[in-house]
Every structure is written in C-alpha cells, then in structure tokens.
Amino acid sequence: MAARILVAYATKYGSTAGIAGAIAKELAGAGLDATAVDLMSVGSLEGYDGVVLGAPVYMGRPLDLAPFVARHADALSRVPVAAFAVGLAPVSPKAGQLEQVRTALSGAVAPLVPVATAIFPGALDPSRMGLADRAVVRLIGAPTGDHRDWEAVAAWARELVSRLSA
Numbered sequence: 182m183a184a185r186i187l188v189a190y191a192t193k194y195g196s197t198a199g200i201a202g203a204i205a206k207e208l209a210g211a212g213l214d215a216t217a218v219d220l221m222s223v224g225s226l227e228g229y230d231g232v233v234l235g236a237p238v239y240m241g242r243p244l245d246l247a248p249f250v251a252r253h254a255d256a257l258s259r260v261p262v263a264a265f266a267v268g269l270a271p272v273s274p275k276a277g278q279l280e281q282v283r284t285a286l287s288g289a290v291a292p293l294v295p296v297a298t299a300i301f302p303g304a305l306d307p308s309r310m311g312l313a314d315r316a317v318v319r320l321i322g323a324p325t326g327d328h329r330d331w332e333a334v335a336a337w338a339r340e341l342v343s344r345l346s347a
C-alpha cells in the first residue's frame with residue numbers, strides 16, 4: 182500500500198497553500214498517497230506514515246507552526262517529518278536574513294529533527310492585504326509580486342519521496 186503523507190500548512194494569504202499543494206501533487210505523482218491540508222483543520226495525525234510541515238514567515242517567525250508541533254508532538258515523533266518555510270528573505274534581505282529564517286524554522290519544529298528542510302520564496306500582493314500588513318510591507322520595502330519557484334518546489338518534493346517513505 183502507498184505510504185500516506187500529510188502536507189500540513191499554515192497560510193495567511195494563500196501562497197504557502199499553493200506550494201503545499203504542489204508538493205502533495207508531486208508526491209502523489211511519485212506514487213505516494215499525499216494530501217495537503219490547512220493545519221488549522223488537522224484533528225489527528227493517526228494513519229499518516231510521514232508529514233510535511235510548511236508555514237510562511239511573518240516578522241521572523243513561521244506562522245502557527247510551533248503550536249501545531251507542540252499539540253501533535255507524540256504522533257510527529259514517530260514518523261519522518263520534513264519542514265519548509267516560505268518568505269521573501271530568499272529574494273530580498275529587506276524581508277530578513279535567510280540564516281534567521283533557517284534558525285526560526287528549526288526552532289518552530291524543535292525538538293523534531295526534520296529529514297529535510299527548505300526555504301522557498303513566497304508572494305506578496307498588497308492589494309489583498311489588511312492595512313497593518315500593507316503598512317509593514319511599505320515600511321520595510323519588501324518586494325511585491327509572486328516569487329514562487331515551482332521547479333525548486335517540485336525538485337524538493339522529489340527528494341522527499343524516499344525520505345518520507347523509507
């Protein structure tokens with residue numbers, strides 16, 4: 182039977198959801214039984230053989246990831262876990278340092294040690310944002326537009342196939 186993989190993601194404006202969907206699609210294409218689900222609607226991790234966690238970075242922190250890891254600590258400690266963060270640090274130092282994002286991602290999933298991690302460029306569309314977020318974006322001068330690198334996402338997902346179903 183194909184390994185069941187959950188791609189659990191957080192998202193505020195949808196760009197991380199798109200990346201999570203692309204990862205699930207690639208894993209499914211490789212023969213795994215993979216689904217992407219907003220982590221807010223994940224009740225139990227029972228029955229999953231591996232988990233991919235993903236979250237956008239806001240003000241230096243991966244959104245909603247640490248509480249999810251704490252809530253499901255037991256189940257997550259028994260399966261291979263991969264983790265990715267989405268942000269604009271990969272395309273602009275104005276949005277933060279890549280090394281800080283890496284450290285924040287490790288911190289959010291600790292004490293888990295992921296079988297793989299990645300940081301992907303995200304997307305910023307001020308016309309869809311609330312006033313406060315728009316003000317922050319203007320203040321730091323973060324680059325707007327869709328910077329998602331679908332080939333990099335697919336390549337990482339292909340790397341996960343053997344690591345999640347080993």
Ligand SMILES: Cc1cc2nc3c(=O)[nH]c(=O)nc-3n(C[C@H](O)[C@H](O)[C@H](O)COP(=O)(O)O)c2cc1C
Pocket residue numbers: 191192193194195196197198237238239240241242267268269270271276277282302303304305310313314315317318
């Ligand atoms: C208010 C605000 C703060 C942000 N802070 C960071 C940050 O600290 N580091 C980073 O790399 N990207 C940062 N970003 C960029 C987001 O992570 C990026 O737009 C991401 O693709 C959003 O994902 P979502 O559409 O799934 O919510 C920020 C964006 C906003 C609007």
